[in-house]
Amino acid sequence: MANVIETKGIKKIYKAKGIETYAVNGVDITIEEGEFFGIMGPSGSGKTTLLNLMSTIDSPTEGQINFKGMDLATMKGKKLAEFRRKNIGFLFQDFNLLNNLSIMDNIALPLVLAGVKTVTVKKKINELASFFGLSEHLYKYPYQLSGGQKQRVAATRALITKPAVILADEPTGALDSKSASELLENLRKTNEKFGSTIVMVTHDAFTASYCDRIIFIQDGKILTQLKKDGNRKNLYKRILDQLASMGGINHECD
Numbered sequence: 001m002a003n004v005i006e007t008k009g010i011k012k013i014y015k016a017k018g019i020e021t022y023a024v025n026g027v028d029i030t031i032e033e034g035e036f037f038g039i040m041g042p043s044g045s046g047k048t049t050l051l052n053l054m055s056t057i058d059s060p061t062e063g064q065i066n067f068k069g070m071d072l073a074t075m076k077g078k079k080l081a082e083f084r085r086k087n088i089g090f091l092f093q094d095f096n097l098l099n100n101l102s103i104m105d106n107i108a109l110p111l112v113l114a115g116v117k118t119v120t121v122k123k124k125i126n127e128l129a130s131f132f133g134l135s136e137h138l139y140k141y142p143y144q145l146s147g148g149q150k151q152r153v154a155a156t157r158a159l160i161t162k163p164a165v166i167l168a169d170e171p172t173g174a175l176d177s178k179s180a181s182e183l184l185e186n187l188r189k190t191n192e193k194f195g196s197t198i199v200m201v202t203h204d205a206f207t208a209s210y211c212d213r214i215i216f217i218q219d220g221k222i223l224t225q226l227k228k229d230g231n232r233k234n235l236y237k238r239i240l241d242q243l244a245s246m247g248g249i250n251h252e253c254d
C-alpha cells in the first residue's frame with residue numbers, strides 16, 4: 001500500500017508571553033492508503049494540533065509532512081487551499097453544516113466549489129446519500145434532523161469529492177451511543193468499500209475501537225501504538241488497558 005501521510009520529526013511550538021509550549025514534539029508517523037487510523041491521548045496532549053498539521057490548516061515549526069508524496073511546505077496560499085479541497089474531507093464534532101441550505105445543497109457544496117456539472121452532482125449525491133441512509137432527508141434543512149443524521153450528512157459531504165483522506169476530530173463527541181455506533185459503522189463500511197483513508201482523533205475508547213491502528217500521544221510525543229488483532233471488542237479492551245496505564249478513565253463497553 002502507498003503512504004498517504006508521512007510526518008518526519010514534526011514539532012509545533014507555540015510561544016506566548018515568553019513561554020514555549022511544545023504542542024507536538026517530534027512525531028514520526030506513516031499512514032497508509034486505506035488505513036482507519038486513530039489518535040488518542042489525554043486533554044492537551046497535542047491531538048488536535050497534530051491533526052491540524054496533517055490537514056495543512058497549521059504548519060509545523062520544525063520537521064516535514066509529505067501528503068501523497070508531496071512536501072506540504074512547498075505549497076502556499078491558493079495552491080495549498082486547492083490541494084486541501086481536492087485531497088481532504090473534514091468531519092468535526094459540531095457537524096459544521098450551513099443551516100440555511102438544504103441537506104442536498106450542504107452535501108453539494110464541495111462539488112459546486114470544484115465546478116462539477118449539476119447533473120453529475122445530483123447523481124453522486126443520490127448514490128452516497130443512499131449509502132448513508134439519507135435519501136429521504138435530502139430536501140430537509142439541518143434543523144429538521146437529529147444529531148446522528150446531521151453527522152451522517154457531514155460525513156457524506158466529506159466523502160463526496162472522494163478525497164485521499166478524511167480527517168475527523170472527535171466525530172462522535174456530540175452523539176448519543178446509538179448514533180455514534182451508526183456513524184462509526186458507516187465510516188467503517190466507507191473505509192472497506194471505497195478504501196477511504198480515515199484519520200480520527202478521539203478520547204473515547206469505543207470510538208477508537210473501530211480503527212485499524214491507534215497511536216497514543218502524551219506531551220506531544222507518541223507513547224505507543226495498538227494495532228487491530230482480532231475483533232473490535234478485543235481492541236476495545238486493549239485500548240482501555242492502555243488508557244488505564246496512562247491514568248485515563250474507563251468508558252462503558254457496548
Ligand SMILES: Nc1ncnc2c1ncn2[C@@H]1O[C@H](COP(=O)(O)OP(=O)(O)OP(=O)(O)O)[C@@H](O)[C@H]1O
Nearest residue numbers: 014016021023041042043044045046047048049050
Ligand atoms: N494556538 C495556540 N496557542 C498556544 N498554545 C496552544 C495553541 N493551541 C494549542 N495550544 C496548546 O498546545 C497543547 C496541545 O493542544 P491540543 O489542542 O492539540 O491538545 P488536545 O490533545 O487536542 O486536547 P483536547 O483533548 O483537550 O482537545 C496544549 O497545551 C494547548 O494549550
